[in-house]
Each structure stands twice: as C-alpha cells, then as structure tokens.
Amino acid sequence: MNTESQNFRKSAELLGAICGGLLISLPAIPHALAQQSTPNLNPSPSIFSESPYNRSQTPVTPGPSAMPPRPVPRGEGQMSPVPPGPSVRPPRPIPGDRTQQPSPGGVSSDQPQLLQPRQTPSATIALTNGTVNIKLENDTAANVTFQVIGDTAPRSLRGKSNVILQGLKAPVTVTFEREDRGQLLVTPQASSEPGSLEVRFNEATNAAQGRSAMRIERNGSVFLN
Template sequence: MKSQNFRKSGKLFGALCGGLLSSLPAIPQALAQESTVKVNPSPSIFSEPPYNRSQAPGSPESGVTPPRPIPPAEGQVSPVPPRPIPPAEGQVSPVPPRPIPGDRTQQPSPPAVSNDQQPLVEPRQTPSATIALTNGMVNIRLVNNTAAKITFQVIGDTAPRSLEGKSDVTLQALKAPVTVTFERQDSGQLIVTPQASLEPGSLEVTFKEATNATQGRSAMRIERNGSVFLN
C-alpha cells in the first residue's frame, strides 16, 4: 500500500518538474519582447504617422520635458510694451472728421465782376458831392470853362469825345455806377468841380485850368448811392 502511494507521489512530482522545465524557455522570450516594446528600434517613428501620441516627444507619458523659457539675467528687466499716454487734464483727444458720403468739397469760385462794377477811381473817405438818383439813373452836364479842348469818355457807354473850350454838353440817362474820364488835349491840368443841380438826378461838372499839378483830376465816378468821387 505504501509503495503505491510513493509511486503516485513520484509521478506527481515528476509532472510538476516537467511543467517547470517546459515553461523556463518562455520566460526569457517574454522578457525580451517587453524590452523590445519599451526600447524604440526606429528613432524616426515619431516623424512618420501614424504613431502613438502617448509616446510623442514632450508628452508626460514619454518622460521628455519640454524646454522652459530662460529667465532674464540678474540686473536685467524684462521688456514691457509701451502704454499709450492719456491726454492731459482739460485736453480732448482729437477725433478725425468723418467723411460724408457723396460730399465733394470744392473751393468756391470768386464771383464774376462786370466792367460796369469795377471802379476805375478809388473812392475817397469823403465824397466830393452827393446827388439823388432817379431810378438809379443820372444826367451829367459837362461845362468847359477853359480855352483848351477837352477829351472825355463814359467808360463802357461811349467812345472818346471832344468838348470845345467855353462850351458844354449833357450826358443823359447814365446808369450808376458810372465812370467818366477827361483830359486836356494840350496836356494841361484840370480842376474839376462836381455839384448837384436843381433838377433831380442831375449833376453839373465844371472844368477850370489848374496851375498846380497836385490840383489836377482826370476821372470821376458816381456810385449807386449818389456819392461822387474824383481822382
């Protein structure tokens, strides 16, 4: 009976030893496979997709730590971007004007001035005479008290005309403003005296010989308000 039990125990021990011996060659092979997985045989695997993101460089799983920014050296200050300077107290920030759609700014052209509105005689501070116009019209009587012939012209209305010495002529229905020029044919100077006549809207102008050149006049202008100026 004891011999049978011993045989059974010997067979069981032999089976256990055989199983252990058969599993020993597989242990190094498993260890080798595990080391092969951890050690990357191809360094370029991270640059050839697809790859395991858990093993990508810089990831926590790969054990590689990304580079950190280098702090400034001792005594140096990190650059700070400049801040806009606010306007001083009491000042307002300039705001550019907004363009208006369709608005085209043009310089206004100066108004056209006709010949009858452009004075040939510069008005003085005090007029030589003043008359009451009739509907903006004036009659002018020229009286030549000299012995010389006088040439006169109404600018814009008549051509140059001659007035004999010791004679007179009347120019009717001249529209103010009006300018009359005159000169002696012997190149002498004239003393001109305008005076309002008793007839409304009429002016009498008398010519005399001047001995002083500063007394000479050569033009007369009548404004719309009836003021008469000599030049």
C-alpha cells in the same frame, strides 16, 4: 584529441556565439533609435474630444510682472510735443538783424496798413431810378476829351462850351483830358434838378490839383481821381 585541439575548438565556438549575437541585435538598434527620435504626434489624444473654450469664462489675471499696454496716440502721426529741457535756451537776437517779429494779430508791425480810410466824396446827389444826368461845363480855352466808360466813345468838348449826358446808369465812370496835356481842375456840384450833376472844368495851377476821372456810385456819392 590532444589538449591544444580542444582549446582551439572551444575558442572557435565562443567566437561564433558572440558574432551570432551581434548579427541578431544589429537590426534592433535602428528601430530603437527611430522610436526615440520620432516625437509623439499627439501626446494628449483627449484634446480633440474636449469641449471648445467658453468665452464667458473669467480671463486669467496677468501677473504683477506683466506690463500694461502702451496708449495709442490720437491721430496718425500726431504725437504730443516734447517740452524743452531746462538746458535748452531761446535763441539770442543777432545784432543788426532787421527781421520783425509778427504782432499778435498776425501782421508784422513794419508792414504798411492795407486798408486805407475811404475817400471822402466830392459831392452827393439823389439818383432818379438809379440814373443820373451829367452836365459838363468847359470853362477853359482848350478842348477837353471825355468818355463815359462802357457807354460812349471818346468825344471832344470845345473850350467855353458845355454838353449834357442823360440817363447814365450808376455806377458810372467818366474820364476827361485836356488836348493840350494841361491839368484840369474838376468841380462837381449837385444841380437843382433831381438826379442831375454839374461838372466844371478849369485850368489847374499845379499837378497836384489835376484830375482825370470821376465815378458816381449807386448811392449817389461822387469821387474824383
């Protein structure tokens, strides 16, 4: 055999040895990669055999860099008001604005007073068992229509005549009107008899003197309207 044939044979044997080694090592490469990519499921198997945490142990003190918890505001949605900064100025009044500021008592100074002084009684009588007798004296020439509210229907009292209404339970209201649409001057006066009231009708000289109703309270006070 010549020298060239021997060299070719040696090269072929070397190439076959290299290819055979590669074929043997290829199956081991995926296995090694799988071992490197798969994490240890339990790197510390002893933790399952350790005793549970004892709550009586001293808690770990947070380091100086730990931030304390923020306080929770009292009440849901209730936060402390933020005071205005030094640059915030109160609103200036607008010239010509007639809006009145409320007074310290909660009532505006320009509102009328709601509670008026109580009217002074025109007369006072002593009731008998809570009842009163009323004598109506018509000193005018015109007929007067009167009615005890809740007790009687409207009735007519002729001029220069009188009528007595007995046993009316207080409080009681009596209305009256001249049939000729004139004004009535009404004068109530306590009678000498206990529990009795005399009421005189006269012609009024002006509308300001005219009256059309009388009310007797439980305490015997008589008011005209």
